[in-house]
Amino acid sequence: MNSQTDFTQRTVEYEILLARFKELLKKNTYKYTIQREVILETLYKSDEHLTPEALHQLIKEKFPELKTGIATIYRTLSLLEDSDMVTSLSFGSQGKKYELGAKEHHDHMICTKCGTITEFVDEAIEERQHRIAEEFGFEMQDHSMQIYGICKNCKKLRFIYD
Amino acid sequence: MNSQTDFTQRTVEYEILLARFKELLKKNTYKYTIQREVILETLYKSDEHLTPEALHQLIKEKFPELKTGIATIYRTLSLLEDSDMVTSLSFGSQGKKYELGAKEHHDHMICTKCGTITEFVDEAIEERQHRIAEEFGFEMQDHSMQIYGICKNCKKLRFIYD
DNA sequence: TTAAATTTTGATTATCTCTATCATTAAGTC
């Protein structure tokens, strides 16, 4: 690999994440590659939920010398998702959007006008979800909740454009 | 149209739904067609969440004389979804499943082994969702919640096959 | 009731997302 590759703005939090990733790879006899790290890093730096396509674009811009193929993006995202390091949100025919799942669990509020995703956590809901799964004899692996609507900002704009 | 078409088992509830649909069509200067009605009716009679493909199969079996094309299924489902008469659940690359949205609102518990969808309603969660949207100045249009995991039945089978 | 205007349909092609394949390249191991 090119040791000149620019990994700026590394935080302690990221270093811990990376260590966890390397450990995960080792445990499964997967190999550490620069492509995998760059994907993790790009997800980490992005505050947004990224589609595989968007992630690919970002990486091509930032690390053009790697010539990372879209297949590697998909493969790595699957790997990360299987290992619970990232989670995805489905948008039907619009595909999936991914985010690093190392953070605290949260739900999503999605604006149907501008597509912006706002995150939130609500303990009461989390708690009810567990209770409901239990009631049904269901072994919960994951859950997701989305609230669809029009965000504060678009509500303002509506008066101008509609 | 063929007035011989067999519309058995019509309930009052369905008649109301159909009237609502016809009204919707008229309001938007869409035309009433037998294909559109058959799609609505098939969704109504099905207790399951249907993929466009499954819906197409059902309709081909029940109304072979119509020779309904898959494109019409997609078009009509979009129309119904845009008008909030049906809602869809996304399964990433596995496409969408549709259900009539005229019933009481409910959430979903999805088995990641067998794909079965169990519906449930929880007032506490419904209430919290409204409150959260309000807090963010968000105008809620819809919401969906999914709990993913392994259902009671598959949990039993796991001991045998895994 | 019929003719004109307009929309919908079915068949087909195109597109988009994602997965599989495979020869080449790169990591990990000794």
Added chain:
DNA sequence: GACTTAATGATAGAGATAATCAAAATTTAA
């Protein structure tokens, strides 16, 4: 450093959904 194994990029393939378009059906208006 050589060997073993896995990962990569390019590309083809699969599956779901959307676009196109001529033919057919519905609605409108006379």
